[in-house]
Amino acid sequence: MTTAAATTAVIGCPNCGTRQELSPLAFGDTLYCVTCSTPLERRYGQSLVAALCCASATLLLLVPANVEIFLRTEALGVSRHSYLSSTAGAILEGGWPWLALAIFLFVVVFPIVRFALLTLVLGHIYLGRRSPWLGRAFRWANRLETWAMIDVFLLALAVTYVRIQDVISVHLGNGAIFLICAGVLSLLTRAVLDKAEVWEAIAPDNAPADPLDAVACLECDLLVEATEVDTPCPRCAAILRHRQVESIPITFALTVAALLLYIPANLYPIATLPIHYRPTSYTVLGGVIDLADANFYGLALLVFVASFVIPVLKLIGLGWCALSVLMRSRRQLVAKTQVYRIVEEIGRWSMVDPFVIGCLAPVLNYNALIHGGAGPAALPFTTVVILTIFSAKTFDPRLMWDAPRSRP
Numbered sequence: 001m002t003t004a005a006a007t008t009a010v011i012g013c014p015n016c017g018t019r020q021e022l023s024p025l026a027f028g029d030t031l032y033c034v035t036c037s038t039p040l041e042r043r044y045g046q047s048l049v050a051a052l053c054c055a056s057a058t059l060l061l062l063v064p065a066n067v068e069i070f071l072r073t074e075a076l077g078v079s080r081h082s083y084l085s086s087t088a089g090a091i092l093e094g095g096w097p098w099l100a101l102a103i104f105l106f107v108v109v110f111p112i113v114r115f116a117l118l119t120l121v122l123g124h125i126y127l128g129r130r131s132p133w134l135g136r137a138f139r140w141a142n143r144l145e146t147w148a149m150i151d152v153f154l155l156a157l158a159v160t161y162v163r164i165q166d167v168i169s170v171h172l173g174n175g176a177i178f179l180i181c182a183g184v185l186s187l188l189t190r191a192v193l194d195k196a197e198v199w200e201a202i203a204p205d206n207a208p209a210d211p212l213d214a215v216a217c218l219e220c221d222l223l224v225e226a227t228e229v230d231t232p233c234p235r236c237a238a239i240l241r242h243r244q245v246e247s248i249p250i251t252f253a254l255t256v257a258a259l260l261l262y263i264p265a266n267l268y269p270i271a272t273l274p275i276h277y278r279p280t281s282y283t284v285l286g287g288v289i290d291l292a293d294a295n296f297y298g299l300a301l302l303v304f305v306a307s308f309v310i311p312v313l314k315l316i317g318l319g320w321c322a323l324s325v326l327m328r329s330r331r332q333l334v335a336k337t338q339v340y341r342i343v344e345e346i347g348r349w350s351m352v353d354p355f356v357i358g359c360l361a362p363v364l365n366y367n368a369l370i371h372g373g374a375g376p377a378a379l380p381f382t383t384v385v386i387l388t389i390f391s392a393k394t395f396d397p398r399l400m401w402d403a404p405r406s407r408p
Ligand SMILES: [Zn+2]
Pocket: 013, 014, 015, 016, 017, 018, 033, 034, 035, 036, 037, 038
């Protein structure tokens, strides 16, 4: 393991830009930003070895999850089955290429790439090897954390199971069981992975001569001398910037586009299901009411929050934060920063409704009465979710704190 730098390391808060000294933490302690209360470092049982075990086990489980039978249905004396790896192909044949691409990337490719990169990086650090590509690989593993959506897909699987079990006989295949195990381990990986420790092991945090003037890497929080701006970060190879380029115009453009698409996304049916042996189209909110009518109140609440509350919260929250920068507002900056953190964290869960279509479409193609698939709202809804995730990524919350400081 790399030893700590002789001088006290300093990091820049990713949400407000405040420079803060890193002090050793006792078990159970959290170091909060003194300005915006963002947790900067935590010590609560994370372990590099545990993270390596969880990440490599997740990677191993993703192989059978993709090649074993995922779901099996039976109706009219006939059976259908699906594989996770071929779900995108079945959806593509159904005429929904954008949904097929989203499922292929978010559920098949990105989880495998993320856990392969994590296994490689953590394995190298564990073995004491310091390859020059480690920082770049760990940066990409972190970037894919939002986009690797096994956990969201598992919620969609639960919703699908509940929604079609009273119409046809449905069984989880081994692939689904392996994916559930991989999902649990992926959450454990997240809990036991101490990113700051990994970055410190790849290259120690700096103590620049003038921390206030130094530039903080947007990806690994390393503080580097201001003269290095616009060059690759020495630790993770991301281009160093004082702030994200064109953050506000891009955030506004993406948020407004998402807001406009949000109307058809909720007005039109998102999917069709055979309910009481009749193909029935339902809207996002209609699906929630159906689940509540069937007495699945917990699941109805989860889907209501994921599909309706979160997109609204994201649009209002991002609009509030971006307007704050434009208005050079000094008010409620801590609250706005916390709203931004929540929006960035939970946005991906809105993919649950598009994923339900991914789960049911390949195993619900019996005849004109027993069939299921995407509705006209599926494309705008999926686009809203993806646009708001990008919007949260392009927004630089430090601009909210800069704006009042630069007020004339
Ligand atoms: Zn802060």
